[in-house]
Amino acid sequence: PIMNWLLWGYGVPALSFWIAGHILRKRGDDISSRSVESAAISFTALTAMLEIRHLMNDGDLYRQGIRLGELGLQVSTGLAMAAGMEHVRARVGSVVHDWAARIFAALAFAGIFGLLLHENPMLTGAPVGGMFFNNILLGYGVPALLLGVLARRIKNSRPNSYYALTAVGSILMMLVYLTLEVRTLFHGTIIRGGLVSDAEDYTYSAVWLGFGVLLLIAGVILKSQPARLASAAVVTLTIAKVFLHDLAGLQGIYRRSEEHTSE
Numbered sequence: 001p002i003m004n005w006l007l008w009g010y011g012v013p014a015l016s017f018w019i020a021g022h023i024l025r026k027r028g029d030d031i032s033s034r035s036v037e038s039a040a041i042s043f044t045a046l047t048a049m050l051e052i053r054h055l056m057n058d059g060d061l062y063r064q065g066i067r068l069g070e071l072g073l074q075v076s077t078g079l080a081m082a083a084g085m086e087h088v089r090a091r092v093g094s095v096v097h098d099w100a101a102r103i104f105a106a107l108a109f110a111g112i113f114g115l116l117l118h119e120n121p122m123l124t125g126a127p128v129g130g131m132f133f134n135n136i137l138l139g140y141g142v143p144a145l146l147l148g149v150l151a152r153r154i155k156n157s158r159p160n161s162y163y164a165l166t167a168v169g170s171i172l173m174m175l176v177y178l179t180l181e182v183r184t185l186f187h188g189t190i191i192r193g194g195l196v197s198d199a200e201d202y203t204y205s206a207v208w209l210g211f212g213v214l215l216l217i218a219g220v221i222l223k224s225q226p227a228r229l230a231s232a233a234v235v236t237l238t239i240a241k242v243f244l245h246d247l248a249g250l251q252g253i254y255r256r257s258e259e260h261t262s263e
Contacts, residue, residue: 001055010050014043029094037096041085045104048077068119068126071111072139078108079146086153105150105166108143112169115139121180125192128184136184140177144170152222167226171215175234178207201246208238 017040024033050061056070057063066074085101088094119139121128128134147170155163183191186200212234219227 001059002051004051004054004059006047006050006054010043010047014040014047017043025092025094034094034096037094038100041081041096041100045077045081048081049074052077066119067135068115068121068124068128069135069138071114071119072135072143075108075111075115076138076142076146078104078111079143079150082108083146083150083153086150086157090157109169112143112173115143115173116176121191122183123192125190127189128180128191129189131184132181134184134189136177136180140173140180144173144177147173151226155224164226167224168230171227171230171234175208175211178211179204182207198246205238205242205246208234208241212238 017036021033021037021040024030024036027033052070052073053061056067056073082101082104085097085104089097089101117123119126121136126135128136147166151163151166151170154166180191182200182203186197186203187194212231215227215231215234218224219231
């Protein structure tokens with residue numbers, strides 16, 4: 001893994017193109033520098049994506065299909081590349097980096113739909129791995145954090161609609177990650193199917209409420225309106241769940257405890 005011929009075939013050319021692009025850009029923003037920078041970006045992306053493919057498939061680049069962990073890492077690569085291109089674009093004002101950032105972001109958002117709908121372990125029944133360091137972290141947790149980084153990067157340089165979409169996407173992915181992680185703690189490596197206990201129900205509510213409070217704090221500190229609005233939405237959803245679902249479905253020790261409290 002990592003230290004293989006992919007580094008020679010794609011990594012070394014990528015580094016060479018970056019050096020050449022830096023030299024050419026000193027002479028001006030012309031067709032030559034843009035061509036070399038485009039090649040540098042392309043080879044960098046290919047290096048990262050092929051290394052991920054190699055790592056997640058035991059060296060078999062031709063294995064059919066893509067699983068949750070691999071897709072999550074590919075999406076994370078796209079988001080990291082988009083954030084990096086946004087940083088370079090703000091510094092040098094290159095149209096190449098501008099379009100590269102747009103393309104990587106578009107590909108990453110397409111991959112996010114795949115994570116939510118096609119490779120969701122609640123729908124596929126595929127094993128998620130360990131309790132904490134698992135495919136759920138790779139598929140939802142890491143992309144959620146990188147979406148947040150991208151949102152911060154584009155806050156003042158892109159249209160508000162793009163910023164809001166990215167910020168809300170980050171919050172949605174983190175909420176999905178937390179929910180599926182709780183599911184894993186109660187059901188193990190296979191989280192599809194199975195009954196939801198009172199303890200699991202209450203844990204969802206507690207985690208969602210905590211997440212909503214953290215969103216509010218982050219929204220105030222970072223002066224992010226989408227974060228504050230999302231906090232209100234998450235807290236409202238949690239309160240509605242507690243009163244309409246959790247309290248109505250209490251059983252056993254939880255119901256007796258509630259009745260004793262009421263008396």
